[in-house]
Ligand SMILES: Nc1ncnc2c1ncn2[C@@H]1O[C@H](COP(=O)(O)OP(=O)(O)OP(=O)(O)O)[C@@H](O)[C@H]1O
């Protein structure tokens with residue numbers, strides 16, 4: 079039996095218990111999504127925990143995760159269903175000569191010949207699932223339009239078979255990196271969650287959760303530096319994912335402080351553009367190098 083949270087505090091606790099530290103709005107929107115049964119559109123920069131939220135909800139709610147990874151050119155056949163042409167063909171060949179077309183046709187357009195893809199699986203399954211439609215902004219507007227029937231009515235229409243309605247109501251999360259504006263029609267059907275870079279204390283807590291062995295003072299300095307780097311005008315500011323990687327690396331290297339040398343040696347873990355590296359080395363590296371005035 080899957081969990082059904084009774085309050086925002088409860089879902090917040092539940093997510094923490096499975097390793098995800100939600101901000102206030104994340105907990106609130108997640109709660110509303112489970113209670114109102116509306117899909118959630120999660121937008122925000124790369125690496126701030128959009129995909130992880132769906133995975134964590136699936137763990138907490140004890141529902142299977144069905145994931146549709148979007149990409150340019152994704153179509154219905156890969157997202158929804160397609161007919162298993164080879165099997166249909168074999169069936170037609172296996173029919174004795176003289177079988178009327180009508181009989182064969184009835185036969186080969188049955189569920190047995192359907193290859194169901196993630197969206198169909200999420201609808202047709204008997205056990206309640208979390209459906210993650212990841213990086214929806216990579217698809218085109220036609221694909222979005224196709225999703226509308228699914229997101230508002232939780233049903234799919236197959237011309238040859240008829241309507242397939244959801245047997246259980248999936249919890250749906252769509253994520254977007256905002257590379258293009260999504261349609262109003264899609265947004266109207268969803269709750270909206272903007273995930274941004276976390277505050278210092280929140281990020282420290284996340285880093286400590288992922289690397290509990292790292293010295294607290296080092297962890298704090300790490301997060302302070304990352305937040306400082308984010309304020310610079312960079313092509314790609316470091317995300318939570320980079321902070322976590324950096325903490326793991328420092329732990330492996332046995333660093334007990336982030337001095338100028340350690341920073342220079344490891345900064346490519348958080349900054350990944352040639353030009354950004356120069357900016358960061360100059361602005362942050364110099365700051366770290368400044369020795370405190372002797373007492
Ligand atoms: N609130 C959080 N609590 C715990 N871990 C988090 C949290 N937010 C992010 N993380 C961690 O940060 C990493 C990046 O998260 P995730 O892959 O979900 O980012 P994303 O927003 O989907 O990025 P992208 O847009 O690049 O796909 C993961 O390892 C995840 O565990």
Ligand SMILES: [Mg+2]
Nearest residue numbers: 128129130253
């Ligand atoms: Mg993601």
